[in-house]
Amino acid sequence: MNSLRIYIIFSLLLIPAFTHGQQKASARWEGRVKSGNNGIPFASVSLIGTSIGTLADSAGFFKIEKVPPGSYEGIVSAVGYQSLKKKVTFRGSETVTTGFDLASSDMNLDEVVVTGTMKEVSKLDSPVPVDIVTPKFLAKNPTPSIFEGLSYVNGIRPQINCSVCNTGDIHINGLEGPYTMVLVDGVPIVSGLATVYGLTGIPNSLIERIEIVKGPASTLYGSEAVGGLINIITRDSKKAPVFTADVFATGYQEYNADLGAKLSVGKRITSLFGVNYFNYQRPVDKNGDGFTDLTLQHRVSVFNKWQMAHSDGRVSSLAVRYFNEDRWGGQMNWNRRYRGGTEVYGESIYTRRFELIGAYQLPFKEKVTFQYSFNTHHQNSAYGNTPYNADQKIAFGQFLWDKTVGKHSILVGTPFRYTFYNDNTPATATADLTDKPSETFLPGIFVQDEITFGKNTLLLGARYDYNSIHGNIFTPRIAWKQKFGQADVLRLNIGRGYRVVNLFTEEHSALTGAREVVIMNELKPEQSWNANLNYVKKIVTGNSFLGVDAALFYTHFTNRILPDYDTDPQKIIYNNLEGYAVSRGISLNLDYNFTFPLKISAGATLSENFFVENGVKTIPVLTERIMGVGTLSYDWERAGLTFDYTANVYGPMRLPLLGPDDPRAEYSPVWSIQNIQLTKSLGQKWEVYGGVKNLLNFRPPANSIARPFDPFNKNVAFDANGDVLATPDNPHRLIFDPSYVYASNQGIRGFLGIRYTLP
The missing domain is CATH 2.40.170.20 (TonB-dependent receptor, beta-barrel domain)
Structure with missing residues (x-):
């Protein structure tokens, strides 16, 4: 119980940290993300090591106001393309224009993953194999829950355990649901009583990606990660769209709505x-x-x-x-x-x-x-x-x-x-x-x-x-x-x-x-x-x-x-x-x-x-x-x-x-x-x-x-x-x-x- 008290007291001490100040920015960064002659819509643009970032618009153009002076490394990534880094320097009240031309990479080897080692690395550099499921993939067959959406990932099978109430779990490589751990943003939030409901009700509009590890993960994540784990990564609110809406209905008269909004x-x-x-x-x-x-x-x-x-x-x-x-x-x-x-x-x-x-x-x-x-x-x-x-x-x-x-x-x-x-x-x-x-x-x-x-x-x-x-x-x-x-x-x-x-x-x-x-x-x-x-x-x-x-x-x-x-x-x-x-x-x-x-x-x-x-x-x-x-x-x-x-x-x-x-x-x-x-x-x-x-x-x-x-x-x-x-x-x-x-x-x-x- 002493350990629990220490954790609670420490968590409370962290709350005042949200009141710290921030230096004012003075430069503007703009440019376009494209592949060949075509702009890449909604590409992610950010400065490495900072919280500064945004999404490109539907034509690939981006603009970020009030960037602090200094030298940075800018990175651009988009689903289906290789990430690209460029050094950018801001010297004061000026506008810096940078263009990014991305190469196609449908294998997504350069996408950042965190689940395998708890550290941000590219998928290619991770010593632990990590499968990535993107919102674009889920949109190929819209479903009202992630549970159903994973039906088309190799080695993953949603199992319905009750023909009357339709609750179920996720099987990885033939192992039953209790061997799979479900995390949200790297934290083990779904377990025990909640396991049969853990992948329903998470708004699809807020998902950045889903990372799947098939194999042993108990060393980092403990019990319930014997057969593998599913980590739901939510969007970075700094880079998310201002507003999203996705509404659909089926012939069975099922109605589903996902809404998302960003506020500064x-x-x-x-x-x-x-x-x-x-x-x-x-x-x-x-x-x-x-x-x-x-x-x-x-x-x-x-x-x-x-x-x-x-x-x-x-x-x-x-x-x-x-x-x-x-x-x-x-x-x-x-x-x-x-x-x-x-x-x-x-x-x-x-x-x-x-x-x-x-x-x-x-x-x-x-x-x-x-x-x-x-x-x-x-x-x-x-x-x-x-x-x-x-x-x-x-x-x-x-x-x-x-x-x-x-x-x-x-x-x-x-x-x-x-x-x-x-x-x-x-x-x-x-x-x-x-x-x-x-x-x-x-x-x-x-x-x-x-x-x-x-x-x-x-x-x-x-x-x-x-x-x-x-x-x-x-x-x-x-x-x-x-x-x-x-x-x-x-x-x-x-x-x-x-x-x-x-x-x-x-x-x-x-x-x-x-x-x-x-x-x-x-x-x-x-x-x-x-x-x-x-x-x-x-x-x-x-x-x-x-x-x-x-x-x-x-x-x-x-x-x-x-x-x-x-x-x-x-x-x-x-x-x-x-x-x-x-x-x-x-x-x-x-x-x-x-x-x-x-x-x-x-x-x-x-x-x-x-x-x-x-x-x-x-x-x-x-x-x-x-x-x-x-x-x-x-x-x-x-x-x-x-x-x-x-x-x-x-x-x-x-x-x-x-x-x-x-x-x-x-x-x-x-x-x-x-x-x-x-x-x-x-x-x-x-x-x-x-x-x-x-x-x-x-x-x-x-x-x-x-x-x-x-x-x-x-x-x-x-x-x-x-x-x-x-x-x-x-x-x-x-x-x-x-x-x-x-x-x-x-x-x-x-x-x-x-x-x-x-x-």
Whole structure:
């Protein structure tokens, strides 16, 4: 508790720093960013080492007023182009004009990434492979949440875990959602209770990029980063557009709106404000099982980020987000008066969430930064007649010391996390059923040394955590990168991970039917070793090029915690594996740019997940064997038209059956979701877009929910041992169970939207 008090007191002491002054500027910097004879719209222009920057307008022109005298290094970057740096000197009240001519680079190798090492480096120079998802990529297939938008990234699969309430998680390289950590601006803000909702409600208009690390990241980020992490980077408010709006609707009568606005307060403070609103209130049952095909939702998320530039070049930031959602799914005649009862089955979830995220660079000669966050998450739910009410509070803070000594780039961090969790289940109750909230204290320290010699980089890291429940945890890491030529890179990453189970995150579907959660013993933390080999190559063919990105991955688990659906069809049994588990595979991404304005990208991942116990090899449920993604884009510049095609394909995965008599298929089929979109530019600020989603009209089989006509099992007969008896009404010995789910029930639908950007 003394450590927690120190963090809180120190955070309060930082608040007055927002009142420091700033020197007045006197020069003006202007120019144009172009590629050949064409201006590049909305390119990012800034002076390195300062908070001075802006976005170019729709024709590529930029202008920055009141720049302090001195010599700087200017940098310009834009999606699809190589970044360019130029030295610029300002001597007083003058206007300096600088032109930037950027070369095309659709591989985005020069984009800045921070997630792999917690330091800003170009993607090419990072010893840890980092995938980048840009707003431009997300716009190829507009979705109301990042969760759905990542469906077309190779190795990433959004998994729907509940066919009634449609909550889900993100799988990376075949590993389930609990192995993926979600961060916002580098801070672990989404975990535990919030995991199944973590990628919804973040306004797309405020996203600068999404960075994805596939592989071990526990050394820097701790628990829940065993299989990888997703870091959502929000826009720099200094460089964001003045106003953005993106509104669309679908044939299902789904309505989504993303709004963003920038506000300047004086000369030093800027604010970025965003709102995401999603509304779907039309029950649909096209498969005829009596249940809603798609969960009805009403969601509002408000985000506000403040940044202050200090006179010495330091930048402080503070962001808050409020999330409120009301969702329900169930039988078509359900309404709120049936909530929690046994007359009509419905799953109703009220969620309220508040987040605070901040960063402050201390006014020291050394680069020391304090990052902090706090979030509360409240859920009030009814799964049929099963109530689930839970509260979670997480406080996080860490100091980061960044120091370069010769060829060594050293990073030291002192993270501390406090987690409070309470619900109305036996998970937070004593033996006599007295309520006992769970409190976890997790102080730690990590050290990372990045050593550069020639075209080689060696990264060494180690982390120590003390979990107040599970004790000492040590996670080392080593990474090596070798550069060949200008853009060919070979990387090897090896690391250790650990993970503590959270039952709500692990098995949300346990609450959605008649299955009972059983914990056989006190669960020990999982431990794993992970290795990842990555090779990137650029092949130039005349005026076009082919980008190749290939990877091998392998993870070996001990103490792995797996849900057992097979031993008893009425239970989900948890226990530490008495054996080992393996996740391994290979992935390949190809990007090709033609000499004409056609771009094609394709990727595939082949993975194998299994566990061995008592000499028996078993494949876990809901883990795919193969997956593939593809995009095709063609720009018809004269007409102001862009055509986008996006597709994914997934291979068979084992599904949870209710015993040997269950008539449903044991494995899912190979299925594909494909979409097309046409975008028309109307001047420099407006765009209209529309298209068709799920062209093949794929939907899971109508019998995905077992016994949907008897959701409370009123007509199911049981013997003295609790086993289901075969009856004329129930010859296959089934109970109501919606956990047999692998894809959305939404079929083919059209969509139409409009975008507006004021730079």
